Amino acid sequence: MTPPFRLLAPRARSVGRVEREAVEFTLPDGRLIEMTRVRDPRARRLRLSVDERGARLTLPPRSSLVAAERFALEHGSWLAEQIDRYTIDALPTLIKGETVALPLRGDSLPVEWREGRFTRLQAEADGHLLFIANPRAGDPALRRALRDFYEAQARADVGRWLPRYLSGLPCAPRRVRLKVMSSQWGSLAPDGTMALDLGLVLARPSAFEYVLVHELCHLVHADHSHAFWREVEARFPDWRAERDYFHAEGRRLKAMMRALCGGPTGR
Known part of the structure; x- marks a missing residue:
């Protein structure tokens, strides 16, 4: 046997x-x-x-x-x-000249490839993505360009949402870090540094916004007490729908980010 x-x-x-x-x-x-x-x-x-x-x-x-x-x-x-x-359930892949779509904000956006001196990814006005790649660029360069693009998009979202939730908080986050996380979606360090999973930029925007609010509420209550959830409820009444969304889609989102950009990082 x-x-x-x-x-x-x-x-x-x-x-x-x-x-x-x-x-x-x-x-x-x-x-x-x-x-x-x-x-x-x-x-x-x-x-x-x-x-x-x-x-x-x-x-x-x-x-x-x-x-x-x-x-x-x-x-x-x-x-x-x-x-x-x-x-x-196949995951997206990043292959130079072959990948035709990439996930972003709960959607799949078409990708156009073009040769150029510097490898970078940018969003075009018509909604598609333009991936400019140096002919000698290998997989690591492509992944860095994609990670940089996702981080820029995520920071733009955070910058757009953050001001509306600062009222009533004892302080603003000391800084916001974006990184690929293994299990968590966000965390708040004792010094006020907020960490957010880069994979949030692949989720629907309302889910990303909820995680931001969740971590901001930890500036008021460090635990997950009833008082904490009342704070979340007051600032983001639809939080339960987003929590259910993560229960259904969370593993898939993290898997997509790891497949495209690699595993957890301390960046």
Whole structure:
């Protein structure tokens, strides 16, 4: 009988830190997939997850590999369904001269390609995007240009919305950082620095605006108490609809941003 797990890459052993290793796993239908097995000191239970990067099995520090294998086998059918979903639901790609559309603000905008000295992406007056690429520009240069474009668009949105919500706040954000985040959509540091996920610029504008308001309200209440949500309600009455939107579309938005611009960054 074929064992359910076969080690593909050894884990890096380090006390008190997250350990990762690639393993081969056999699905109930006989397919072999590569899974990332993670031993996380913060984990409290076994957990399976699937996204566009593949399958992930998270183990608490004291869980045995036998228990982990049994857990994965018990959820094999669910795992196969999730993998099929991400295989069929194709993500956008960035290929010089070939990509015909790129996501922005809940829409997909047509892209025109043109050669030029400097690689950059710009929005045209008629609603399409113009990607000017140096003939020697490789994938890293294209990704940087796309990331710079998305950041400029996101900053324009924040700059347009922010003034209307500053009234009644104890202070304005110290600064606003935009970066690709792994799970959160935004955060507020103790020094007043606000971080927003760059993937928000791919969402519908009202959802992006809600996240901005959410983080601004943390300037009044640092927690998620009833008082905090009353503050959000007063400033953004339709916040529940946007929260539901993220529940339905959030993983897809983050997956699109990672596919186009790469993974989380501290920029």
